[in-house]
Amino acid sequence: MRFLILLLSVVILASCAKVGSPSGGEKDTTPPKIVSASPANFSTNVNPKQIEITFDEFVKLGNYQSEWIVSPTLKEKPEAKLRGKKLIISLPDSLEENTTYIFNFAGTIGDLHEGNELEEKLFVFSTGAALDSGMVSGNTMDAQKDEPLGKTAVGLFSTNDSNNFPPNYPPKYYAQSNDVGGFEFNYIKENNYWIIAWVDANKNKIVEPEEQIGFLGESIKPWFVKKQDSLKLRLFSNPPDTLISSKQKLFNNRRAVFSFNKEIAEDSLQVLADEVAFVDYFKDSLAVWFKQEQLGDSLIINLKGSTINQRVKMYPIEGINKRESNKLRVINTLSPKKTSDSLFLVFSEPPVSDSIPVELFNEKDSSWTASALYRSTISNQFYFINQAPLGKTVVIKGPTVEGIYNHISDTLTLNYTLPSKEALGNLVVRTTLNQTFSGTPVFYFGIKGKMRHFPYHSGKLDLKQLSAGQYDLFLIFDEDGNGKYSPGNAGLRQQPERVIKYPGAIDIRSNWDLELEWVIPSK
Structure with a gap:
């Protein structure tokens, strides 16, 4: 009897397990649908305190507080909750x-299990007798790279609200550009607006001074009959009004590097301290070499300029004593990329002398030619030799060299192999401008991180002995005469200088002459 009861129990359990097993049916790909709404979508003459939307199935709600876009912008954010198959949105009193x-x-509403997103992403109603029908569309671009810039904030600000530009409050209407920079506003009230795009890094819908920004110089009105030509907003990094050293780092208690919030110029920034021996100025940083090899208890450095007056106190790094080696060393070499380039040497500390006599070996007759290494304007550590090498192999020999900390090098003996002409390529670009731009055209060419400016020369760019690789080419229209790209200034409503990028990369091949025609069409 016991055995029979046990057997029946096993059969019942197995049967229950079989009933509850998954069927393995097809995956649900159907998105939820709205079956009713109160008020109805696209209603007029309504002023609801809440919106109720009923779906044909249970749904889940994502992070609506940060993802929903409500225009015009509400002073108080709406609250949303799910109740059964209903989405209930509570609105503020001040519509x-x-x-x-x-x-x-956006993509915050999807079905419960598969996450299929709701296709009807817009819900529209009017507190008046008709729906506003204005439209604005356009594209956001990176001004310096001349390429689409996606996922940016775009706002319409009423010109009647404030005289501040850019405004320091959320826009009347808000949108976000797509992955390729396209944006569109619909159901806009007729008015005059400033249109501004910015990279809203902190998602607060307010233009911050440090965020990239693009705008039109004049106000716009929405169009109502058909879409006009798309607007182009070219975003740039707004230069800070004041120069600040945002970061300082000490190396070996004898050299400090100061990083700044924008580009610096040697003639507009002074480093004042009794213990400073050399200062190396770079694009947005500088390096300070101290007179003594070891920093004392502390050191005060004053940074002074037209927009900076900063006092920095530095303390020595504990545990760092004298260097392991008491010799001056060549720590790096920047070999020439082509046979006519200069050869650069980098010493472990600045040498005392501005020039170092050396000899170059001549492969043709096995003789030595007198030459010299000269201190570079790039850095007091950098020295270069500008005499053309005498063969495929460069051999340099010279005397011992003394550094500013009294370290002495070994006798200089350096060997380099230059690239052969067969390993290099040549490029000629002929440019035709079929539209007029303000400013003087300047070529900007190179590989990322190693770009250089070249004169326009009636539209011809002629470069010899280039290393094989993928290069970029830009045309900058220089309006301020500094020979390079200059960003705009939002406070002055000044646009960035125009930049046009050559379409695609330029492929330089070894032992190859490449000629290109670049035609820039009319608008």
Whole structure:
């Protein structure tokens, strides 16, 4: 009897398990649908305190507080919750009269299990007798790279609200550009607007001084009959008004590097301290070499310029004593990329002398030619030899060299192999401009991180002995005469200088002459 009961129990359990097993059916790919709404979508003459939307299935709600876009911007964010198959949105009391409101749900609403997103992402209603029908569309671009810049904030600000530019409050209407920079506003009220795009890094819908920004110099009106030509907003990094050293780092208690929040110029920034021997100025940083090899208890450095007056106190790094080696060394070499380039040497500390006599070996007749290494304007550590090498192999010999900390090098003996002409390529670009731009055209050419400016020369760029690789080419229209790209200034409503990028990369091959025609069409 016991055995029979046990057997029946096993059969029942197995049967239950079989009933509850998954069927392995097809995956659900159907998104949820709206079956009703109160008020109805696209209603007029309504001023709801809440919106109820009923779906044909259970849904889940994502991070609506940060993802939803509500225009015009509400002073108080709406609250949303799910109740069964309903989405209930509570609205603030202060909706404007005769105004169309747009709720963009983005990708926050999807079905419960598969996450299929709701396709009807817009919910629209008007507190007046008609829906506003204005439209604005355009594209956001990186001004310096001349390429689309996606996922940027775009705002329409009423010109009646404030005289500040850019405004320091959220826009009347807000949108976000897509992955390729396209954006579109619909259901806009007729008015005059400033249109501004910016990289909203902190997602607060307010333009911050340090965020990239693009704008039109004049106000715009929405169009109502058909879409006009798309607007182009070219974003740039707004230069800070004041220069600040945002970071300082000490190396070996004898050299300090100061990083700044924008580009610096040697003639507009002074480093004042009794213990400073040399200062190396770079694009947005500088290096200070101290007179003594070891920093004392502390050192005060004053940074002074037209927009900076900063006092920095530095303390020695504990545990660092004298260097392991008491010799001056060549720590790096920058070999020439072509046979006519200069050869650079980098010493472990600045040498005392501005020039160092050396000899170059001549492969043709096995003789030595007198030459010299000269201190570079790039850095007091850098020395270069500008005499053309006498063969494929460069052999340099010279005397011992003394550094500013009294370290002495070994006798200089350096060997380099230059690239053969067969390993290099040549490039000629002929440019035709079929539209007029303000400013003087300047070529900007190179590989990322190693770009150089070249004169326009009636539209011809002629470069010899280039290393094989993928290069970029830009045309900059220099308006301020500094010979390079200059960003705009939002406070002055000044646009960035125009930049046009050559379409695609330029492929330089070994032992190859490449000629290109670059035609820049009319608008």
